[in-house]
Amino acid sequence: MTMKKKLEEWAEKTVKAYDCIASRENVNLAYYTQSPLSNIVDEPELMIVGINPGSGGTYSDQRKNRNWKYLNKNQLDKKHLLEGNYCQEEGKPTSWENHKKWNYWSSLKHCFSKSYLPTYLEDDSKVIITNTSFLNTPKANEISESLLIETIPYTLELIQITNPKHLVFLSGEKCFGRLNRLADLKFEYKHVCGRIYIGKLNDRLCIGIPHPAYKTNEELNLVASIIPYLIKLNDYEELDVELIKIECSKQIEAYQKRKKSRKRTFYEEIYQNVRNHLCENYSSYLMQNGDIEKSEKFTFGDFELYLILNDKPDKLLVGLRHRPFSPKNHVATLGDNHEFLKQFITSNNYKSNKWWTAYKHFEDYEGNTPEEVAHNIISEIKDIIDLIKE
Numbered sequence: 039m040t041m042k043k044k045l046e047e048w049a050e051k052t053v054k055a056y057d058c059i060a061s062r063e064n065v066n067l068a069y070y071t072q073s074p075l076s077n078i079v080d081e082p083e084l085m086i087v088g089i090n091p092g093s094g095g096t097y098s099d100q101r102k103n104r105n106w107k108y109l110n111k112n113q114l115d116k117k118h119l120l121e122g123n124y125c126q127e128e129g130k131p132t133s134w135e136n137h138k139k140w141n142y143w144s145s146l147k148h149c150f151s152k153s154y155l156p157t158y159l160e161d162d163s164k165v166i167i168t169n170t171s172f173l174n175t176p177k178a179n180e181i182s183e184s185l186l187i188e189t190i191p192y193t194l195e196l197i198q199i200t201n202p203k204h205l206v207f208l209s210g211e212k213c214f215g216r217l218n219r220l221a222d223l224k225f226e227y228k229h230v231c232g233r234i235y236i237g238k239l240n241d242r243l244c245i246g247i248p249h250p251a252y253k254t255n256e257e258l259n260l261v262a263s264i265i266p267y268l269i270k271l272n273d274y275e276e277l278d279v280e281l282i283k284i285e286c287s288k289q290i291e292a293y294q295k296r297k298k299s300r301k302r303t304f305y306e307e308i309y310q311n312v313r314n315h316l317c318e319n320y321s322s323y324l325m326q327n328g329d330i331e332k333s334e335k336f337t338f339g340d341f342e343l344y345l346i347l348n349d350k351p352d353k354l355l356v357g358l359r360h361r362p363f364s365p366k367n368h369v370a371t372l373g374d375n376h377e378f379l380k381q382f383i384t385s386n387n388y389k390s391n392k393w394w395t396a397y398k399h400f401e402d403y404e405g406n407t408p409e410e411v412a413h414n415i416i417s418e419i420k421d422i423i424d425l426i427k428e
Contacts, residue, residue: 044199045075049116052192056172057113059188060097067181068093068100069114069172073134074122077162078200084158085202086146087193088249089178089209090171090186091123093133104128119172137167145250149261153269155204166200168193170213178209178249179417183382183424186216194223197242204269209404210235210246215385219378230268230279231286232260232293233404238274245269252406256296260289297401304408305354305400309347311412312356316345316419338426341395343419356415357397358383358422379425386418 056069070091101109105125108118118124123133130136137143150156158164171189175181197205207213214227214235227237227246235246245268247261263286271277283290313334320336336343344357388396403418405411 041079041081041200045078045120046116048192048195048199049075049119052195053114053116053119055192056119056189059185060173061113065173065185066096066098067173067175067185068095068097069174070125071119071122071168071172072137073162073165073167074120074124075166075196076120076122078166079163081201081203082158082166083164083202084155084204084206085166085168085197085200087197087205087207087213088167088169089213090169090181091174092176092178093125093174094176095174142249142251145253145258148258149247149250150265152262153266155265155269166196166202168196170207170216177413179413183216183421187220190216190220194239198240205239205242205244207244207246208249210248211387211404214246215382218385219381226274228277230264230277231283231290232257232264234261234264234268236268236271236274236277243268243271243274248404252410254293254296254406256289256292260286260293263289306347307408308400308412308415309345309354311408312415312419313345315412315416320423338423341426343422354400355397356400356419357394358388359393360395376425379422382421382425 059065060067060069068091072088072091095103100106101111101113103125105127108124123137126132147156147159150159170193171181171186172192173181173185173189211233214225214237217223217225217237217239218227224240225237227235227244229235233248237244237246245265247265248257250258250261264282267282267285268277316334316336320338333347334345336345340361342359342361344355344359346355346357383396386398387402388398390396398418400411400415403411403414405414
């Protein structure tokens with residue numbers, strides 16, 4: 039069977055599933071892929087997978103929007119799914135035809151600049167740019183955990199069908215965490231350095247890197263320096279992390295120095311943004327806690343969630359406790375009733391000790407501005423709350 043035929047069959051099955059999901063009253067999200075899959079005639083050299091599209095919009099509006107006029111108020115069909123991000127204002131190029139002007143595009147090319155891959159980024163027949171979920175929200179963290187897990191399998195099937203030589207996930211840490219929580223999926227991964235990971239997805243090597251939008255030059259340089267080592271691997275177990283750390287020591291040092299340079303006011307703004315959101319949305323659970331410089335405690339079922347600001351960066355954290363709590367006999371366990379929560383906190387690099395069932399420092403969340411970091415903290419807290427309530 040030709041690649042074109044395989045993709046048509048995949049698209050027909052995928053739009054049926056997505057139409058059911060997107061048409062739900064409590065979902066109603068527009069959806070589409072990015073680069074045109076109709077241009078793929080053979081196995082691509084590279085597939086780059088983000089979290090989800092970020093322009094926003096409802097499915098009902100998408101079907102009526104004249105910029106998506108091909109739909110004529112009908113549901114999305116396989117032909118249009120294969121055309122990718124074809125939204126087009128009258129007299130202007132389609133969204134995808136304009137992608138080289140996207141904010142993150144030059145940074146993405148920077149990430150691959152020390153390998154042979156940048157030339158393939160210019161050829162739509164050799165590269166696939168897509169997302170783990172095609173459902174569209176203004177911010178990647180605004181798509182729910184349950185919707186991601188429900189839609190990821192269709193992207194996994196696309197990966198299997200097209201069989202790209204190299205597979206890269208943007209927002210790698212978060213993507214890998216969600217893949218790790220999918221039932222019946224053969225997946226494992228490990229940390230390389232910075233926010234760079236390598237994984238094995240159904241025996242296929244894959245790379246996880248931070249989403250390049252708005253990243254510092256130091257972090258982009260680090261990613262660019264390490265990718266050539268990762269794409270040369272034939273087997274997951276061949277990775278020599280210590281060798282990479284030695285040979286890329288200058289880039290690692292520059293990245294860590296930039297990371298540590300964040301000012302106290304940066305963290306205070308993060309704290310305030312997250313606190314305001316939690317107090318606004320979970321005010322009935324709010325309790326004051328004054329034994330630390332700044333601390334807020336929120337109660338969710340059998341759990342207490344703390345937001346802590348202190349003088350030292352290693353004391354700025356989101357902490358989770360399972361009640362009842364006593365530091366003398368506390369055991370950092372979630373038991374059999376919270377298996378998915380346990381998987382979530384493990385895959386998202388939360389730590390534990392006698393004080394915390396799970397905790398994570400502010401500096402370990404992604405983002406280059408206080409708003410971005412706060413948004414990512416809030417997103418993970420939402421996921422934790424959803425998993426506690428299950």
